[in-house]
Amino acid sequence: MCNEKLIDVFHRVVMIVISILFFGLSFPAWAEEPPQELFEYIPELTKWGMDPVLVAAVKEQNAKKMTLASIKKRDEEWRATSGVDDDMRMLMNNDAAKRLLELEQREPFFIELFLMDNQGANVAMTNKTSDYWQGDEAKFIQSYTGGDGSVHVGDVEYDDSVQAYLVQVSVPVMESGGAIGALTIGINLDEFLQ
Secondary structure (H helix, E strand, O other), rough: OHHHHHHHHHHHHHHHHHHHHHHHHHOOOHHHOOOOOOOOOOOHHHHHHOOOOHHHHHHHOOOOOOOHHHHHEEEEEHOOOOOOOOHHHHHHHHHHHHHHHHHHHOOOOOEEEEEEOOOEEEEEEEEOOOOOOOOOHHHHHHHHHHHHOOOOOOOOOOEEEOEEEEEEEEEEEEEEEEEEEEEEEEEEEEHOOO
């Protein structure tokens, strides 16, 4: 039985390698780096970080002064939950989530928007994220930048669930010249470049 599993795994790996070698040359040029057209769109996305509804939601969560330990505890529970629990549902139905959904629906290439507080914890989202705490990830660290605020464009990744190349653009949520949180916007590059 064990040998059969090893043979099956080996067969799958060989097929993947052959597919990459045979079809690899047909990948779009932007499959490794975001297309230049995306960077022309960033000033518009940066404005979203100053949306009054989003700013108010981040300020409200920041005022709760959640401890990092409680955020990490929630993150563990989040990752262990296969479906959507009541807290997740709340983050998908609050006023900020409704505003994110409005922004997401502006263009067919926007997919999965989520809002984070000053520690990288979720405040609102259009879809369930894989984890609750983004504070240790580049999308938060490089857009919040300790309160200075900056734009972060992630790596291009192929997403099997939507069968498309995606990139995440993260912008700071700004108030009075400083970052108070961050916003991540998923972009379906296959749709974006049509």
